[in-house]
Amino acid sequence: MSNIDWSKLITKEMKNAASAAQFLAGSESDLAARNSAAAAQILRIQDRVDTIGYGKEAGEATEEDVAEQAALINNLKVWKAYKYALGKVATQAAWPSSPTWPTTPAIPEIAAAPVALASINA
Numbered sequence: 001m002s003n004i005d006w007s008k009l010i011t012k013e014m015k016n017a018a019s020a021a022q023f024l025a026g027s028e029s030d031l032a033a034r035n036s037a038a039a040a041q042i043l044r045i046q047d048r049v050d051t052i053g054y055g056k057e058a059g060e061a062t063e064e065d066v067a068e069q070a071a072l073i074n075n076l077k078v079w080k081a082y083k084y085a086l087g088k089v090a091t092q093a094a095w096p097s098s099p100t101w102p103t104t105p106a107i108p109e110i111a112a113a114p115v116a117l118a119s120i121n122a
Contacts, residue, residue: 026096027095031090037104038082038086042079049072052066052068052072056069072110082104085102089101
């Protein structure tokens with residue numbers, strides 16, 4: 001009778017597979033976090049662009065509002081390009097071991113952001 005419990009056997013291949021799965025999960029988690037952050041920024045910028053658009057339609061927008069909207073439209077394009085590039089990361093040959101991440105764009109300051117106002121009113 002043997003003292004070895006063969007049902008508990010863990011081979012080197014099993015350890016390597018578990019390690020690779022754990023590494024993949026970490027890379028996927030990082031990608032998901034970056035995608036969520038990008039989606040939040042796109043939503044935030046788009047909301048302000050739409051709000052200023054309403055002000056323009058109503059004839060109430062100032063020149064500063066129009067300039068802010070133009071700048072934000074450029075920011076929106078950059079963030080959408082970033083999110084698109086994130087969608088290509090998992091197709092890289094180096095995925096998931098050493099992907100080349102796209103550069104995260106600058107976060108635009110939006111003075112009338114609902115989040116900023118919510119903290120003031122709290």
